[in-house]
Amino acid sequence: MTSVVFVHGTGVREDSYRKSYQRVARGLARVRPEVRLAPCYWGDTYGAHLALGGASFPEREQDRAVPGADGADDPLAVWALLEQDPFAEIELLADSAREDEGGGFAPGRTDPWDALADRVRALAGAGPVTDTTDTTGDGDAAALAEELGPRLYDAALRVAEELSLRLSGTAPGRDTEAMAARAVVALATRLTEHTEDAEEPLPVDGADRDALVRVLTDRLGGTDRGLKGAASWVGGRLLGDPLLWASSPVVQRGRRPMTGKILPGSGDILRYQGRGTGLRTRIADTVALAREREGGPVVLLAHSLGGIASFDLLAMEPAHGVDLLITVGSQAPFLYEIDALTGLRRGDDLPATFPRWINVYDRRDLLGFVGERVFPGRVTDVRVNLRQPFPRSHTGYFAHQGLYERIAAELP
Known part of the structure; x- marks a missing residue:
């Protein structure tokens, strides 16, 4: 048989x-x-x-910087989103504006989004990011700007175009300069990787990234350069996308069960x-x-x-x-x-x-x-x-x- x-x-x-x-x-x-x-x-x-019950997992830090139980206030959730799509914050804001059915400006008035787009566009001709000192953090904005090179200014032109295309005619938002600066940095990083045909993600220190965002926010005339508000707003929307949310450090809270599923x-x-x-x-x-x-x-x-x-x-x-x-x-x-x-x-x-x-x-x-x-x-x-x-x-x-x-x- x-x-x-x-x-x-x-x-x-x-x-x-x-x-x-x-x-x-x-x-x-x-x-x-x-x-x-x-x-x-x-x-x-x-x-x-896991023969040792997961003894190899790092312990989650217990301090005030750790996200809340719902994960919606994790600042790095915003960067997890931008890693996937540098225009994601702009797109989410545009979707929110359509849902609210608000906005609209009278003829003859300067649209605030078009004005922001003009300032972002001006970054391309403002010279290298070496003449502005960031004293609010420990990152090196100039070092990262040099790494990103001309791609930083290519990114500024594309972000300006997206701002006008998607948000012109809608109600002005909060901390828009910082949002635009994050988009420029995220897109410039991606363009640099594509230009160099990189086999792995470009090594970027988070402190340098944040410092460059602060410098660009200053150049755009912004005041609030933090991520707290953006993290809460974006984080709440991210919770509906488990694959995207998994790229954020917030998953440290559920690392053991998630690893148990993929192990x-x-x-x-x-x-x-x-x-x-x-x-x-x-x-x-x-x-x-x-x-x-x-x-x-x-x-x-x-x-x-x-x-x-x-x-x-x-x-x-x-x-x-x-x-x-x-x-x-x-x-x-x-x-x-x-x-x-x-x-x-x-x-x-x-x-x-x-x-x-x-x-x-x-x-x-x-x-x-x-x-x-x-x-x-x-x-x-x-x-x-x-x-x-x-x-x-x-x-x-x-x-x-x-x-x-x-x-x-x-x-x-």
């Missing part, structure tokens, strides 16, 4: 594996009822866990890369037991990280006893290309003992890769269409009936 050993992927724990196992069992029963499905669950033993997925990968022998041994033992019990061919059906571990095992162990490897949503070809596999170095050929290999992928699965161009003649790529966006395109394979029909045609 043919045995199919089902090896799960990253982030899976017992309850989830039980459900997946039952789903695979039903799928195989419809197409090949005589096949015996064997479990290979490894999440509890070889997956990642199984990312932690399993890290642990396997550093301590993968146990998982490969678990797969080998399950294969040996299945062959001993049934005496027939053994197939490894492995998803995601389970496919990587199965690949490594078969590449390293000549007497593996596996007749067919079926990887689903696998990263093995990609890891080979970047020379990150344990079982096979880039440039080395698959051993002659490596079994027949079917690699199933969905083009929308960002974690599913193809192998035919990486291992010519040694793997057959099979494309399925789950009709799901990522990440469901990575987790939905075993709910797809077409997968089992293809598996049925390939099983010994």
Whole structure:
């Protein structure tokens, strides 16, 4: 009797594996009822866990600078927003003005937003930020201005354009000069990174950033250069966007539960890369037991990280006893290309003992890769269409009936 050993992927724990196992069992029963499905669950033993209860987490500071319980007064929440979109404060204010249905100015009057835009535009011709001393903080505005270079003035022109385009004709706001200064600094930072084709974010000290904002606010004629009011206003709106809010230090309050959610997925990968022998041994033992019990061919059906571990095992162990490897949503070809596999170095050929290999992928699965161009003649790529966006395109394979029909045609 043919045995199919089902090896799960990253982030899976017992309850989830039980459900997946039952789903695979039903799928195989419809197409090949005589096949015996064997479990290979490894999440509890070889997956990642916080064995010390999170002792590695920094303790949250207990002082008056720490945000309140609702997180809406965290000053760095504003910068978390501007990191995503330098015009975000301007856009939020424009949305708020439309909601209020207020504003509007009589013909002949100078629109305050257009006036601010003119002052921002004038920054481009005001010369380098070296002739103004900021005495209200410990940052170095001139050093950061020199780092940002001409991009600082390119940013000023674009911010001025946004102010007129989005806010002209609406009611004037508070601390608008500081808001414009933050937009200029945030955009200049992004433009500098793009110009330099930076591989990582530009290193910017928060004190230097704040000092430069204060200097630019002064040049624009502003008085209130703090973030407290903006943080409360922007923070309240940010609370509705958990992905954006997660980039702010306010998540320190919930760091443990958030890490607990992402640990199984990312932690399993890290642990396997550093301590993968146990998982490969678990797969080998399950294969040996299945062959001993049934005496027939053994197939490894492995998803995601389970496919990587199965690949490594078969590449390293000549007497593996596996007749067919079926990887689903696998990263093995990609890891080979970047020379990150344990079982096979880039440039080395698959051993002659490596079994027949079917690699199933969905083009929308960002974690599913193809192998035919990486291992010519040694793997057959099979494309399925789950009709799901990522990440469901990575987790939905075993709910797809077409997968089992293809598996049925390939099983010994």
